Amino acid sequence: MNINIDYQTRIPIYEQIVREIENLVTLEILKPGSQIMSIRDLACSLSINPNTVKKAYDILENKKIIVSKSTKGCFIADDVTSAKNSKINEIVSNINELIKALENLGLSKEDILKKLVLKD
Amino acid sequence: MNINIDYQTRIPIYEQIVREIENLVTLEILKPGSQIMSIRDLACSLSINPNTVKKAYDILENKKIIVSKSTKGCFIADDVTSAKNSKINEIVSNINELIKALENLGLSKEDILKKLVLKD
């Protein structure tokens, strides 16, 4: 469970934790039902405050990506397919917005396609 | 010179102003050499503080997109082609990063291409 935090960016730490764990789940590095690091341990290993990790875990639980069991620990949810799909859809719609922005700047679809890393 | 500000987002107002003017310039709605709204007028029309507009204009001047002449006003720079190109490059690299993220999630380049709005 390798989580990298960038302390320079404007993106808050708790949000970076959410994203990292989401990625580990979609990459199936963290398997459904498996236990993840405790709030205190992760806070300690990242040298941050436990409250910050708690906030990230709360968001993940809200997204049905993890389940936290009192006095037991936190676990990856049994079914994470919906989480994975919504993550993909989120990224795709972000890309499509940027494509629209490029079109507004006068680029054709062919022009755009040439600039993207989509060739095999 | 229509500038829309979203007060809900986490993106600061001054940064939104920068982006909007950059867009108007690249879209050639604001022509090189033409005068733009004064700091006070824009602040008034957006119902925000002049200092916030000043900050945005400082950034734009730093980017060589506008030129401010004391006691005269602020003007679009004579040459904005480099600004336009760097804007395009910025968006393209953002898209390519997102594409890499999708690949990390297990999608092939073909899969990704199908999801994008790049067909004629």
Added chain:
DNA sequence: TTAATTGTACTAGTGCATATAATACAGTTT
């Protein structure tokens, strides 16, 4: 049983960036 660990909950405080408020100045324009 005891000690350590778990998630949970709460209050208080700090630091920082954003944004506002209120002036003031020097030069230009009308």
Added chain:
DNA sequence: AAACTGTATTATATGCACTAGTACAATTAA
């Protein structure tokens, strides 16, 4: 002379992220 320009300064308010410290009940392991 009045209204406008960009520039500059100081002080203040605000929200958010984050930290600090503490406490509780339940579980686990020695």
